[in-house]
Amino acid sequence: MDTLRCMQAFAAVADHGSFARAAEQLQVSAVMVGKYIQQLERHLGAALLQRNTRRQRLTEAGAAYLAGCRQVLEQVQQAEASVAGLQLQPRGLLRVSAPSTWGSCVLAPALASLLQAQPLLNIELDLSNRTVDLIEDGFDAAIRVGPLPSRELVARPLPPYAMSLCASPAYLQRRGTPQLPSDLAVHDCLGHLAWRGGHGWRLASGEPVDWEPRARLSSNDGQALRQAALAGAGLVLQPTALLGEDIAAGRLVSVLEAYLPVPRPMHLIYLPDRRPRPRLQCFVDFLVERFPVSPETWSGSTEPRSASAQRGAA
Structure with a gap:
């Protein structure tokens, strides 16, 4: 059994909530992903996922094992990066969803300096007040106004929406x-x-x-x-x-x-990843520095309770 590959498949299923999406990430078939999970469950002697026709949920054993898997996979990634000596410059397309007014009046002008500092980075800014799903709608990050219903997304506070x-x-x-x-x-x-x-x-x-x-x-x-x-x-x-x-x-x-109405909380949200892609990390760092909040507003990043993404918002 290729334990590392099985761990990667299990973590991908937990992240994306389905075998099909995990298979796309791993560039294998959904059937092969299922075999990896079965091998892992037989090896451990415990069910890791509860399956239905549309989605997978972690069992108690699966949630506990996922934390260990992430540590192992992170160490492997760090080892590979250190051997390759790669500190990649942010590059490629970053898709961001933001509320229409705040996005056009505040975020869009601010992004000019980020694009000047990162010449290989492209940003697609989707301005809409609809609620988006980061995975299903293909966004790397979103700005959400209002309370956060889930701790399964990483949330960085921004100045309240007044x-x-x-x-x-x-x-x-x-x-x-x-x-x-x-x-x-x-x-x-x-x-x-x-x-x-x-x-x-x-x-x-x-x-x-x-x-x-x-x-x-x-x-x-x-x-x-x-x-x-x-x-x-x-x-x-x-x-x-x-x-x-x-x-x-x-x-x-x-x-x-x-x-006046009480200002509503506003957050930058994105999917949990112990080693975010450089283009996402530079965007997060830019927003946190450009739009600081007072210490009493800061509550830290939310820790993911499971890897399935809940619906983000704009």
């Missing part, structure tokens, strides 16, 4: 400055179509604000709402990433700051 509520100086001079959330009932509020259905603006007061009767302009695009606010059309509630520069320049004036 919102701003503001209007142009001309609008506030014409209509007055709201002092309480209830004042919004007599103001023109620029509505996002994603908030249709009575959701309203849920400010820190805890009560949703009924802005819909005064939403004389609605759009499915935050940039369009920003432009309308700059032109004096009304009050806009959008991410600070979109509005921050206008507020700093005085083109927009922040209001009701004491009632």
